[in-house]
Amino acid sequence: MKKTLLILSILLFLSCGSYYKMANFYNAHKNDDKVTAVQVPRFMFAVLKGLSPEMNSVLGxxxxxxxxxLQPQDQPEERTIQAEINQLTNERFTDIFRKNDEFKRTLISVREVGTSIREVIVHKTSGGKHTVLYLNGNFxxxxxxxxxETGKFDNLTQSLTQQYLWNTTAPKSF
Known part of the structure; x- marks a missing residue:
């Protein structure tokens, strides 16, 4: 009985450890060449929510x-990034939207807990770029x-990048 309990405990521990998280992906790539990476601090949520009523509803x-x-430099790096995204969204996530065109792909995956959505990953590839938007909360x-369905995640991404570029290009005053 003790051996069975020990083996089950080890298997449970190993299965939990295989869950690849967005934080791992983000940290692995945030210092890559030609990468734009933004992790929004909590105080910035107030600024982003104020951009529009829709933004307030999704970021609430x-x-x-x-x-x-990310902008992969070659095909092996491209395949690696795609494999990491697949690993990220294959475990505990459900694809709710996927569109594959010849050179453009869009994937929206969610992780559900009960009747609410806790995590959203939006992955788009176009023009040799991979764009990943990650939201964690209660949606x-x-x-x-x-x-x-309406492409509003694109608006969210654009607003976020505009806010980021504004913050990095605005003149500093002290």
């Missing part, structure tokens, strides 16, 4: 927001479905 319950745009499934 966000705990973590990360954005990273209404209808809102996430609406954002996925």
């Amino acid at each position: 319950n966000v705990n973590d927001l990360r954005f990273i745009q 209404n499934p209808a809102t996430i479905r609406d954002y996925a």
Whole structure:
């Protein structure tokens, strides 16, 4: 009995350890060449929520927001990034939207807990760039479905990058 319990405990521990998290992906790539990476601190949520009522509705319950745009230098690096995204979204996530064109791909995956969505990953490839938007919080499934169907995640990404570029290019005054 003790051996069975020990073996089950080890298997449970190993299965939990295989979960690849967005934080791992983000940290592995944030210092790569030609990368734009943004992890929004909590105080910035107030600024982003103020951009529009829609932005306020989707960011109202966000705990973590990360954005990273990668530009792989060659095919092996491209395949590696794609494999990491697949690993990230294959475990514990459900694809709610996927569109594969010849040179453009869009994937929206969610992780559900009960009747709410806790994590959203939006991955787009276009023009040799991989763009990943990650949201962690407590989301209404209808809102996430609406954002996925109408392309509003693109607006969120654009607003985030505009806010980021504004913060890095604005003149500093002390």
